[in-house]
Structure formats: C-alpha cells, structure tokens
Amino acid sequence: MAQSIQDMDMNRLWEILERFQYLPFYTAKGLEFYYTLHGGEMFVSRKDKSITRATIELAFRRVQEMDGQVPGPKKLNVFGASYLYPIFQKLGFITRPGEIQQ
16 A cells, blocks of 8 residues: 555545455454445444444554554454454554564
C-alpha cells in the first residue's frame, strides 16, 4: 500500500473498508466471514451485533501506535477484535512481529 498507516486518516480507512466488503476473510481459528458497512457500522456475517465506526477507528489507532506490529487480536482491546485483526492484516496494516512484510 502506497500510503503509510501512520499517515492514513480515518476517512481514508473507511474508503478502503468500503472497497473490501463481501470478500472472504478468516478468523485466527480459520472461520470464514465477510463484512458489510451500513452508515457508521460494520456488520460481520458471523456476528449478530455490529461494530461501530468509532470502535474500528480506535482499533486502527492502536495499530498505528504499534506501527503495524500487532502480535494478536487481543492487543487491539476492542469489541470485534477477532474480526478487525484479520481484516487489517489482509489489507496490509498489520504484520505480526517477526513476519517479513512484502
């Protein structure tokens, strides 16, 4: 991704998330899911409750604070982290410590 995660604002993040709706993602346990965005909420196919935009932004700020080196979903410390983590990882915002970034 051309833009550094440190320079990315939340509107740009939301635009990127809009583009990747309905694509398959996988939890750490290998469970497939997809998400959709409606208004200021993310709806995950495996979950009844939505994840608010404020929660997504908080999680992304934590990714920025850790410079993308996030060892696991629990480190995001937000509701829906088990879904946000693999989304951020697949989009290239997260690299587990020790992984080589391509």
